[in-house]
Amino acid sequence: MTDTSTERGGGPPSSPTAPSRSFLSQLELDLRLLGMLGAFVLVCLVFNLMTGGQFLTPRNIFNLSIQTVSVAIMATGMVFIIVTRHIDLAVGALLATCSAVMAMMQVRWLPELMGWDLGNPALAWAAIAAGLAVGTLIGAFQGALVGYLGIPAFIVTLGGLLVWRNVGWYLTSGQTIGPLNPTFQSFGGINGTLGEGASWIAGLVAALVAVALLFSARANKVRHEFPVKPLWAEIVIGAIVAAAILGFVAVLNAYEVPARVLEREFAARGETVPEGYTAAYGIPYSVLLLIGVAVAMTVIARRTRFGRYIFATGGNPDAAQLSGINTRWLTVKVFALMGFLVGLAGVVAAARLTNHSNDIGTLDELRVIAAAVIGGTALSGGIGTIYGAILGALIMQSLQSGMAMVGVESPLQNIVVGSVLVLAVLIDLIYRRRVGGK
Amino acid sequence: MPLDRTGQTPLVEMRDIRIAFGGVQAVDGVSIDLYPGEVVGLLGHNGAGKSTLIKILSGAYRADSGEIRINGQKIDIRSPADARRHNIETIYQTLALADNLDAASNLFLGREITTALGLVDDARMEAETRKIMARLNPNFRKLKEPVSALSGGQRQSVAIARAVYFNARILIMDEPTAALGVHETAMVADLIKELKSQGLGIFLISHDTREMMELCDRVSVMKNGKLVGTERVEDVTEDDILSMIILGKNPRREAAATA
Ligand SMILES: Nc1ncnc2c1ncn2[C@@H]1O[C@H](COP(=O)(O)OP(=O)(O)OP(=O)(O)O)[C@@H](O)[C@H]1O
Numbered sequence: 001m002t003d004t005s006t007e008r009g010g011g012p013p014s015s016p017t018a019p020s021r022s023f024l025s026q027l028e029l030d031l032r033l034l035g036m037l038g039a040f041v042l043v044c045l046v047f048n049l050m051t052g053g054q055f056l057t058p059r060n061i062f063n064l065s066i067q068t069v070s071v072a073i074m075a076t077g078m079v080f081i082i083v084t085r086h087i088d089l090a091v092g093a094l095l096a097t098c099s100a101v102m103a104m105m106q107v108r109w110l111p112e113l114m115g116w117d118l119g120n121p122a123l124a125w126a127a128i129a130a131g132l133a134v135g136t137l138i139g140a141f142q143g144a145l146v147g148y149l150g151i152p153a154f155i156v157t158l159g160g161l162l163v164w165r166n167v168g169w170y171l172t173s174g175q176t177i178g179p180l181n182p183t184f185q186s187f188g189g190i191n192g193t194l195g196e197g198a199s200w201i202a203g204l205v206a207a208l209v210a211v212a213l214l215f216s217a218r219a220n221k222v223r224h225e226f227p228v229k230p231l232w233a234e235i236v237i238g239a240i241v242a243a244a245i246l247g248f249v250a251v252l253n254a255y256e257v258p259a260r261v262l263e264r265e266f267a268a269r270g271e272t273v274p275e276g277y278t279a280a281y282g283i284p285y286s287v288l289l290l291i292g293v294a295v296a297m298t299v300i301a302r303r304t305r306f307g308r309y310i311f312a313t314g315g316n317p318d319a320a321q322l323s324g325i326n327t328r329w330l331t332v333k334v335f336a337l338m339g340f341l342v343g344l345a346g347v348v349a350a351a352r353l354t355n356h357s358n359d360i361g362t363l364d365e366l367r368v369i370a371a372a373v374i375g376g377t378a379l380s381g382g383i384g385t386i387y388g389a390i391l392g393a394l395i396m397q398s399l400q401s402g403m404a405m406v407g408v409e410s411p412l413q414n415i416v417v418g419s420v421l422v423l424a425v426l427i428d429l430i431y432r433r434r435v436g437g438k
Numbered sequence: 439m440p441l442d443r444t445g446q447t448p449l450v451e452m453r454d455i456r457i458a459f460g461g462v463q464a465v466d467g468v469s470i471d472l473y474p475g476e477v478v479g480l481l482g483h484n485g486a487g488k489s490t491l492i493k494i495l496s497g498a499y500r501a502d503s504g505e506i507r508i509n510g511q512k513i514d515i516r517s518p519a520d521a522r523r524h525n526i527e528t529i530y531q532t533l534a535l536a537d538n539l540d541a542a543s544n545l546f547l548g549r550e551i552t553t554a555l556g557l558v559d560d561a562r563m564e565a566e567t568r569k570i571m572a573r574l575n576p577n578f579r580k581l582k583e584p585v586s587a588l589s590g591g592q593r594q595s596v597a598i599a600r601a602v603y604f605n606a607r608i609l610i611m612d613e614p615t616a617a618l619g620v621h622e623t624a625m626v627a628d629l630i631k632e633l634k635s636q637g638l639g640i641f642l643i644s645h646d647t648r649e650m651m652e653l654c655d656r657v658s659v660m661k662n663g664k665l666v667g668t669e670r671v672e673d674v675t676e677d678d679i680l681s682m683i684i685l686g687k688n689p690r691r692e693a694a695a696t697a
């Protein structure tokens with residue numbers, strides 16, 4: 001049980017004081033993350049060039065962000081599904097059912113039952129709670145069919161794809177339901193933002209927390225006498241992260257509320273807009289929601305037993321079971337979590353459209369799976385990251401919006417997106433073979 | 439140095455164990471026992487039912503009938519977690535490791551060390567892994583890499599470390615040296631002797647009769663799911679064991695019976 005042969009020679013030494021390492025390798029950055037970021041930046045720059053600078057305006061970046069949220073939220077859940085070697089084809093249809101339940105709750109059922117006014121904020125919260133509960137329960141049900149009855153997830157969710165979209169149809173009798181409650185609509189994007197000041201505060205807090213986390217991780221390594229990267233490398237990374245966060249806030253804050261919208265808002269309060277007054281939208285609530293989901297899902301993936309078991313099960317289901325992990329129950333939990341996130345994505349999607357229509361979420365299952373896969377989630381299981389899936393969703397949305405702005409016809413848009421999906425997986429495969437093992 | 443076991447309670451008793459897969463009676467009324475500080479070898483052809491028998495003890499399978507006693511107490515092992523609760527640790531023939539996780543995550547899989555907040559404490563688990571590996575396999579350094587990047591011997595040492603770290607009292611080793619080179623095999627043999635001297639009971643499965651004669655106190659031979667017999671190694675020769683495996687009977691006993 002020696003491993004002398006593998007430890008000697010070749011490759012950079014791993015001791016903390018190893019000299020003569022390149023600048024980049026000392027930063028110990030994740031190469032795949034860099035690759036995806038590079039691809040994303042490239043897509044943005046190319047479209048910016050082709051649209052004569054229209055792509056990277058604050059307004060378009062704002063729109064891009066809010067269009068990405070719904071798919072990105074679901075993609076984080078899809079990572080866990082795919083990591084455990086399953087698939088969920090029903091997310092788009094389930095989103096329609098959740099959205100239908102939430103719309104009916106706030107527009108029909110609760111107002112009729114409780115006699116509440118349509119603008120009552122309580123309607124929004126009750127509807128959201130119901131939507132999340134329905135999503136979670138249906139997810140858990142599908143998970144039980146997969147985990148306990150052993151029906152392949154592909155089949156269960158293929159059935160679900162047909163079932164849930166049409167359950168949604170029956171709930172609304174095929175009608176479009178709306179307009180949705182104003183409080184509910186504030187989760188959709190433009191109708192609910194933090195505003196300039198609060199956005200800066202949120203950005204500063206986020207930057208501080210990110211830097212604090214970097215250094216507490218370092219302190220933890222030092223405490224256990226593990227090798228750490230040089231302090232300057234840590235500072236450089238902290239600075240880049242903080243700059244990225246604050247830069248994003250600055251861009252969103254640069255998108256100003258149009259004058260006529262301000263006039264309308266002031267008029268509603270019986271005032272007039274003061275001379276020279278401007279206001280910025282700032283960070284949309286929906287984007288904050290996505291950030292919250294991203295943080296929570298990353299913590300689950302990396303720092304909880306649940307997450308550890310998800311990855312262990314994906315890597316070797318038999319080993320996980322022999323280690324005492326209840327893989328059947330784990331499957332139920334993973335699908336229930338997916339259902340919960342679908343409910344959450346349903347809030348954002350319906351709120352953004354300001355009403356519920358029956359075709360909401362159509363083809364989302366494909367976008368969500370594509371986002372997870374472009375983000376480096378391996379269909380063979382055991383491998384995937386939350387940030388990758390969100391970046392994947394962002395890349396997909398940028399491609400789609402960019403092509404629309406450039407005036408590419410929609411059939412060609414789909415051809416491009418489809419090809420990019422296959423290409424992304426191919427590049428990832430080649431990368432993994434090069435790096436080996438992983 | 440044959441020990442007198444009369445009056446002593448066995449660490450493990452498996453009585454009249456049966457299990458069938460479809461039509462195949464994989465284990466057919468087998469009874470074996472194991473005392474503290476003892477190594478009992480399981481021998482038999484491929485498909486004789488050795489792995490299946492010990493998987494019943496490790497909670498991977500549930501017996502159709504029969505009973506298991508630990509320290510004289512009848513217990514019910516329904517899952518691998520139950521077995522672990524009784525300090526039964528298993529090193530499986532098919533090395534049950536999650537390839538995508540690193541050594542520490544595998545070592546602690548199912549029994550992670552957590553922080554006060556209930557989050558997994560990777561730094562501490564890695565430090566503990568470092569410590570136990572320094573003892574078992576001082577050359578082991580690939581702590582951060584997924585175990586798919588390890589050699590067969592390195593993977594084996596992760597599996598063994600898992601059993602040792604969690605203070606097994608009953609250790610099951612299913613062909614632990616099958617994938618190993620000469621040097622690594624010797625290390626496993628030394629480890630078995632050390633653990634035995636610490637009072638663990640060990641079930642060892644191997645096809646190497648010579649190795650078994652050297653390491654085991656007793657050997658049990660199985661054929662077609664049935665127990666052929668259990669012998670103390672000092673009472674039999676390697677040839678006797680071979681004929682038990684091949685013919686399904688012990689020539690010496692047969693001779694004694696007809697004499
Ligand atoms: N999960 C299973 N499903 C069906 N049949 C099984 C299963 N596990 C084992 N068997 C059968 O039970 C019998 C005993 O298998 P087992 O793995 O216990 O043999 P073994 O003695 O460990 O052999 P080897 O020396 O090759 O490891 C074989 O006939 C095998 O085909």
Ligand SMILES: [Mg+2]
Pocket residue numbers: 488489490531612
């Ligand atoms: Mg076997």
